[in-house]
Amino acid sequence: MGRKLLLEHINVPGINTFDVYRSKGGYAAVEKALKTLTPDEVVEEVKKSGLRGRGGAGFPTGMKWSFLAKPEGVARYLVCNADESEPGTFKDRFLMTYLPHLLIEGMIVASFALGAKTSYIYVRGEMMPQIRILEKAIAEAKAKGFLGKNILGTGYDLELYVQPGGGAYICGEETALLESLEGKRGNPRIKPPFPAIAGLYGCPTVVNNVESIAAVVPIINEGGDEYAKLGIGRSTGTKLISAGGNLKNPGVYEIDLGLPAEEFLYSDEYCGGIANGKRLKAVVAGGSSVPILPANLFLKTINNEARLMSYESLAYGGFVSGTMMGSGGFIAYDEDQCIVRNTWNFARFYHHESCGQCSPCREGTGWMEKVLHRLEYGHGKMSDMDLLVDVSKKIEGNTICPLGDAAAWPVASAIRHFRDEFEWHVTDAATAVTRNYGIAHYADPLNTVVA
Amino acid sequence: MLSVQDTNMPVTFTPELISKFADIVSRYPEGKQKSALLPILHLVQAEFGWVSVPAMDKVAEYLSIQPIEVYEVASFYTMYFLKPQGKYMLEVCRTGPCEIVGAGKIMNYIEQKLGVKEGDVTEDGLFSWRGVECLAACGFGPVLQISPEYTFYEKLTPESVDTLISDLKAKAKN
Numbered sequence: 009m010g011r012k013l014l015l016e017h018i019n020v021p022g023i024n025t026f027d028v029y030r031s032k033g034g035y036a037a038v039e040k041a042l043k044t045l046t047p048d049e050v051v052e053e054v055k056k057s058g059l060r061g062r063g064g065a066g067f068p069t070g071m072k073w074s075f076l077a078k079p080e081g082v083a084r085y086l087v088c089n090a091d092e093s094e095p096g097t098f099k100d101r102f103l104m105t106y107l108p109h110l111l112i113e114g115m116i117v118a119s120f121a122l123g124a125k126t127s128y129i130y131v132r133g134e135m136m137p138q139i140r141i142l143e144k145a146i147a148e149a150k151a152k153g154f155l156g157k158n159i160l161g162t163g164y165d166l167e168l169y170v171q172p173g174g175g176a177y178i179c180g181e182e183t184a185l186l187e188s189l190e191g192k193r194g195n196p197r198i199k200p201p202f203p204a205i206a207g208l209y210g211c212p213t214v215v216n217n218v219e220s221i222a223a224v225v226p227i228i229n230e231g232g233d234e235y236a237k238l239g240i241g242r243s244t245g246t247k248l249i250s251a252g253g254n255l256k257n258p259g260v261y262e263i264d265l266g267l268p269a270e271e272f273l274y275s276d277e278y279c280g281g282i283a284n285g286k287r288l289k290a291v292v293a294g295g296s297s298v299p300i301l302p303a304n305l306f307l308k309t310i311n312n313e314a315r316l317m318s319y320e321s322l323a324y325g326g327f328v329s330g331t332m333m334g335s336g337g338f339i340a341y342d343e344d345q346c347i348v349r350n351t352w353n354f355a356r357f358y359h360h361e362s363c364g365q366c367s368p369c370r371e372g373t374g375w376m377e378k379v380l381h382r383l384e385y386g387h388g389k390m391s392d393m394d395l396l397v398d399v400s401k402k403i404e405g406n407t408i409c410p411l412g413d414a415a416a417w418p419v420a421s422a423i424r425h426f427r428d429e430f431e432w433h434v435t436d437a438a439t440a441v442t443r444n445y446g447i448a449h450y451a452d453p454l455n456t457v458v459a
Numbered sequence: 460m461l462s463v464q465d466t467n468m469p470v471t472f473t474p475e476l477i478s479k480f481a482d483i484v485s486r487y488p489e490g491k492q493k494s495a496l497l498p499i500l501h502l503v504q505a506e507f508g509w510v511s512v513p514a515m516d517k518v519a520e521y522l523s524i525q526p527i528e529v530y531e532v533a534s535f536y537t538m539y540f541l542k543p544q545g546k547y548m549l550e551v552c553r554t555g556p557c558e559i560v561g562a563g564k565i566m567n568y569i570e571q572k573l574g575v576k577e578g579d580v581t582e583d584g585l586f587s588w589r590g591v592e593c594l595a596a597c598g599f600g601p602v603l604q605i606s607p608e609y610t611f612y613e614k615l616t617p618e619s620v621d622t623l624i625s626d627l628k629a630k631a632k633n
């Protein structure tokens with residue numbers, strides 16, 4: 009069994025309260041950092057840990073922190089990204105619901121490291137219950153002297169606030185989030201300048217995911233070197249995977265990075281296999297934006313090696329036969345699911361969520377939705393698959409923010425791997441509206457698929 | 460019965476509401492009070508059930524910004540209702556992971572049960588419903604949330620939908 013660094017105490021009754029959290033060793037990282045380390049030493053520990061951003065892009069957190077500009081007399085900000093809206097991802101909501109103090113502890117340590125005196129947790133507006141939980145926890149921590157003026161007598165001051173969003177997936181993109189926090193529409197900014205130079209109110213700002221911030225706590229407690237011993241290669245530490253879809257045991261799991269994908273999917277310690285004794289057809293490993301893989305290519309890489317749950321192994325094979333870790337939003341599809349329908353659903357999502365600033369994204373997502381809709385409902389043409397790939401290529405790389413890519417990849421990968429199922433929706437349109445294609449060859453041993 | 464309010468009806472903000480606004484404004488640096496816009500719109504909606512143009516104008520006045528700055532925000536984000544809704548708005552997640560575990564069936568069931576189309580209000584003024592995008596609970600689908608409190612329901616079945624609707628009806632009576 010892997011080590012639990014984040015979820016170790018998740019089942020302790022009352023762990024959402026300050027007193028119980030503290031009795032389990034909570035806030036030790038704040039004491040250690042503020043009393044025994046300098047801000048630069050905290051950054052150094054995070055660098056040594058090898059922690060990579062858990063929000064989706066996987067950028068090394070310590071490096072991001074060291075890029076923060078520090079002009080004299082200018083405020084700096086830490087903003088926690090708790091917008092969690094990527095379909096398939098539900099780990100941050102889980103963490104904030106059950107372990108609010110872990111996030112607050114991480115925010116204090118990270119704010120100290122960055123020299124921020126005011127920090128915000130931007131929570132998607134729909135999570136009103138979690139906002140209430142966090143506000144209560146912040147009040148408790150403040151009453152105990154862990155927030156506010158002169159924290160623990162160290163002379164460090166920090167105010168921490170929770171900011172609700174208004175319902176918009178795009179506000180998870182860090183510059184859209186900052187716009188939203190400034191009280192504006194969530195239109196992503198053109199980069200550069202990056203937030204590290206000009207972020208919130210034009211001041212140097214770091215934006216980090218909830219899980220990245222929480223991971224700072226065990227990193228400071230145990231030391232960056234110890235943290236880096238967990239995991240595999242450049243995928244250090246543990247990762248929360250939120251597993252949903254047609255699974256026997258859906259839920260949030262903390263895994264050591266490098267766990268074999270097959271073990272994660274089938275062992276009873278984790279997902280327990282596919283629900284109702286069905287077979288696995290496909291997997292979206294890291295949230296709706298990452299390429300979908302058929303069962304066989306998810307479990308084994310193109311080299312016939314076991315696929316591991318690590319940044320590198322999931323990406324092995326590039327876009328031809330690999331995928332990405334993304335946000336850890338893991339979705340399993342059983343033999344009865346229709347890939348065309350699912351792809352249409354995702355395309356509809358991205359069209360709905362496009363902020364509309366760039367024409368390739370605004371128009372392209374609409375076209376993809378339309379064409380996929382007609383394929384799913386029996387009015388497709390054989391040329392539609394090439395049309396979809398063409399549209400996706402015209403979006404990819406031609407937009408202000410990565411939402412365009414996020415919309416293009418699921419469509420392009422579904423057609424790459426499941427083309428025969430798409431074609432069947434055209435050749436057997438009347439049948440395709442009454443039943444699904446089934447599992448076909450998608451779970452067969454690799455060598456029969458890849459000639 | 461809830462009558463559809465006159466959209467031009469002037470609104471007044473109670474002193475309690477104004478003091479909540481002031482508390483929010485105090486979270487930001489001097490001169491950055493516009494940051495309070497999204498949280499304030501949530502408070503306005505919780506108070507009045509939706510955000511009308513006169514309410515938005517008053518928010519603009521309070522924050523010393525132009526009315527258009529409020530309108531463009533209120534219309535960009537999906538959570539703000541620009542017309543009156545039922546007292547309880549049932550929002551069902553319709554995105555992929557919930558869809559493959561039966562979200563579509565739950566939406567059909569709710570439509571049938573309430574007897575109104577997506578976005579419409581039941582005759583007694585109590586309910587509206589709509590499909591929304593992923594609510595970050597994908598492992599526990601199908602899910603729905605109910606504003607104004609955003610209470611959350613997981614692993615929905617027709618039976619659990621029946622129960623929550625009759626509970627809300629009872630609550631509305633008290």
Ligand SMILES: Cc1cc2nc3c(=O)[nH]c(=O)nc-3n(C[C@H](O)[C@H](O)[C@H](O)COP(=O)(O)O)c2cc1C
Pocket residue numbers: 060061062063064065066067069089090091092093094177178179180181182183215216217218220221409410411414
């Ligand atoms: C369309 C879009 C949506 C995103 N949504 C989220 C999100 O909900 N939560 C999140 O932490 N990061 C999200 N990101 C990534 C953020 O832009 C940013 O990289 C991340 O918050 C940085 O934190 P990290 O380095 O700790 O991962 C999104 C990016 C894009 C392009």
Ligand code: SF4
Pocket residue numbers: 178195196361362363364365366367369370407408409410411412
């Ligand atoms: S890529 Fe899409 S979401 Fe991103 S800025 Fe352009 S239009 Fe907006």
Ligand code: FES
Pocket residue numbers: 095096097552553554555556557558592593594595596597598600602
């Ligand atoms: S897809 Fe429904 S909560 Fe994520």
